[in-house]
Amino acid sequence: MTRGTATYIGQRLVLIAITTVFVSSTVFLLLHQIPGNAFLNETRNSPEAVAAALHHYGLDLPLPQQYAAWVRGVIHGDLGESLINRGVAITPLLIRETSVSATVGFFALLVTIGLGLILGVIAALRQNTWVDYIASSASVVGYSIPSFVLAIFGLLIAGHYLYIWTGGTFYYVPGWGKPEQIPLPALALGLPYAAYVARLTRASMLETIRTDYVRTAWAKGLRPQVVVIRHALRNSLIPVVTILGPLITGIITGSVVIENIFGIPGLGKEFITSILARDYNIVIGVFTFYAALVGLANLAVDVIYPVLDPRIRY
């Protein structure tokens, strides 16, 4: 890590902070356009109770003051408390849920990159054979099927039909907490992107394996796995890494619907639940988390980039 890299990472962190503040402020200001009473649930009827509740959340203050208080809180890592469940602090809740979402996202990324690379490399090495045709057709179809459709098909097959076929001995139960509940959501979330990665890898691999340096590697009698993995694949990875950023954003946003389908208690489920329950404080909090996550994921990708392509320096 050179000094340049450190400066670069520093600059990016500043930009991420700006983006996060920008996004969550926008959401804060948007949601605070809604009349203050709507922030409270309907059970408190008497004007005194409403006034007391508004005062408790600081919603009776002018908007600039509310905003300043909120920004002060965010800087100290405090995102406020839930509007529906009074006294529930949002930050610890969201940190707990982020770890759940991150687990799903990690395995989805594993599916995306692992399966995508393997399929792409095999298809390129066996170009114009039936292996290539099957892998290419699967990826050309696969990357258009949205993950929530895959999730529904997965639930239908693994939850419903597997139950019937095995007579109820072996099937998938939606939920979270057991290791066997991880693969299905991860596959649903990762497969469309895996198909995309496979297409990219195949195309760039086809170019790379025809270059002179790979021919040289073959000619000097290196073992096939060394030629493919260390010489050819490493350079073919560059276009794949360029799409990793949007891909991770896609996995993060895609997890919203996946978590709701599979009943996974992560950020995405919290997000939708809070919107429908109108718990705006949590919605703003989730947004702050998402914006930071997306920024950090993109930064991580850009830091990996020069490792693969030493021509790039910051």
Next chain:
Amino acid sequence: MAAIAPLPQPDLAATYEMPVEQVSLFQDAWNRIRRNRLALVGACIIGLLFVTAIVSTFWTPYPVWLQAVGPTYQPPSLHHPLGLDQAGRDILSRIMGGASITVQVGVGSAIIVSLIGIPLGLLAGFYRGWVDTVISFFINIWYGIPDLLVALILVFVLSDALHLIPRGVFVIVLAFSLTRWMDVARLVRGQTLALREREFVEAARMSGARDFRIVVRHIFPNALGPIIVQATFAIPAAVLFEAFLSFLGLGLPSPTPSWGAMASDGYHGMDFAPHIVLAPTIALSVTLMAFNWLGDGLRDAFDPRMRH
């Protein structure tokens, strides 16, 4: 002294195949796309989608909202080829109505995304300097946000909380476009940066054309190919966004036959009536596939070098 025998003149016309006629960008693209089978299949499916969308505005086998045309959850039969849903509505009619929604969302978004992205890209690319700095800064910021979720919040705030715009196709298109204009803007900016240095722009400037004329008459038409490609890719993204919203119950309101909402309806009865969830999800997947195939085909056709 004998006259020097004239050298045999090569028959130029036979040796070099002279270009018979000038081929325009669009003819050239058409010639290439004709040979791309996947893109043609995509185009056919899209054609079918548009025809269905138009037909469904005048006629569907049953009204899309009409409940209890038969027993609820009825599986596919001769009268109802795709069966009936949980309210006893004819699913085929609703799929047809959904095609119309899909077309409106997709085409509307492609247009609005272009209307936002093209002027910004042209401005940034043509004037460079601080204009470019500001626009590029916003493009970068916008790329860093979870776009779908911001769009979701926009739809929610504009229609549900503030009641500014009724929950419908327009608010979805607007929210999508406000969060996804960067792809077009970035592309147009890049094209403009390259085109503004070309000789024909210099020639136009020499002949006294104003900036506006140069941008609109000389730069924009030359960037049109890639813009069309980018706009085509906005369509499946918008369609997916609408399905995503409606599936979560935050999209189009209830009797509207949105494929996402239909999938959500069917999802709850999946264990005993899988036909309800299968019809809209398959229709949605096939549509997205067709647009992606056509988009890929168009991209290869307009610029064979710009392969992914």
